[in-house]
Amino acid sequence: MLENAKYEFLDINNIKIHAVSLGHENSKSPILLLHGFPEFYYSFRYLMPLLAKERKVIAIDQRGYNKSSKPKKVKNYNLGLLMKDVVEVIKQISPTNDVILVGHDWGGAIAWHVARYYPQYIDRLIILNCPPVDLLLRSLLKIPQQFLKSYYIFMFQLPLIPEMLFKAKNYVVLRRLLKAIRYRETQQTQKDIEEYIKCFNRSRGMSGINYYRAAFRDAILGRAKPKPDLKVKCLTLVLWGTKDLALHIRLTYHFHEYVEENKLKIKYFPGVGHFIQQEIPSKVAENILNFIK
Numbered sequence: 001m002l003e004n005a006k007y008e009f010l011d012i013n014n015i016k017i018h019a020v021s022l023g024h025e026n027s028k029s030p031i032l033l034l035h036g037f038p039e040f041y042y043s044f045r046y047l048m049p050l051l052a053k054e055r056k057v058i059a060i061d062q063r064g065y066n067k068s069s070k071p072k073k074v075k076n077y078n079l080g081l082l083m084k085d086v087v088e089v090i091k092q093i094s095p096t097n098d099v100i101l102v103g104h105d106w107g108g109a110i111a112w113h114v115a116r117y118y119p120q121y122i123d124r125l126i127i128l129n130c131p132p133v134d135l136l137l138r139s140l141l142k143i144p145q146q147f148l149k150s151y152y153i154f155m156f157q158l159p160l161i162p163e164m165l166f167k168a169k170n171y172v173v174l175r176r177l178l179k180a181i182r183y184r185e186t187q188q189t190q191k192d193i194e195e196y197i198k199c200f201n202r203s204r205g206m207s208g209i210n211y212y213r214a215a216f217r218d219a220i221l222g223r224a225k226p227k228p229d230l231k232v233k234c235l236t237l238v239l240w241g242t243k244d245l246a247l248h249i250r251l252t253y254h255f256h257e258y259v260e261e262n263k264l265k266i267k268y269f270p271g272v273g274h275f276i277q278q279e280i281p282s283k284v285a286e287n288i289l290n291f292i293k
Helices: 049-051 077-092 106-117 134-137 143-148 151-155 161-179 188-202 209-221 248-256 279-292
Strands: 006-012 017-023 030-032 055-063 099-104 121-127 238-242 264-269
Touching: 006 077, 017 049, 017 077, 030 049, 030 106, 049 055, 049 106, 049 238, 049 279, 055 077, 077 099, 077 106, 099 106, 099 279, 106 121, 106 134, 106 188, 121 279, 134 209, 134 248, 151 209, 161 188, 238 248, 248 264, 264 279
Parallel strands: 030 055, 030 099, 099 121, 121 238, 238 264
Antiparallel strands: 006 017, 017 055
């Protein structure tokens, strides 16, 4: 739980989205945080208080996670619906009808897409260690190292087995993943780990795996393929930990193809891993706030 935070549910697209906010309302665009897998709003617990000093900040549990609704079918997790969730959230939380959109991992993938398809709702875009989905899928065949790093994507296509593996031996796989995060400015506690276990131990708590299934199926069937000239129009900042075990740094070399000219800035953090917002939250917050001033 975050001190002084507001917890509420937003009714959007026939589902409920759990939202957590910090900071005071003002005339400026709020900051919206989108988490990845296997996480939930709690992954921004260090970042939110730092950002809330300057702007109102909201983190949501995306559909399929924690206290938000968890539809049963894989088709209910395709990128089109995930984008619409974010757009509807923006309409409800933003007095300016736009946001500073920050996404990590799958949250970053969705953020890339929202900024491309719904530019009117995005003031600035900030990506934490995540490429556009179409770039990642394309790179599986062109970057051998990325193909090896993405082995789990193929495993996630199996029905039920990934969920069973995560839950086995009281979530031992998840516990090992969390303990492998290299906290540099903070210290992970047993309470933090138990918050994650509580999140994924809910009914259909591993529904986030369906993001991978839906995206892979859509790619195979040629559905929801973005137009080549559909680029991000707003100023975009990418913060990238170079020791990412899941995503190869070569992906970032193609980001300029997805953003309009002279609107992209990439900053690398040597030695930092995939969970950059947890490893170095003060540096991430500093870069975000400097970028939006």
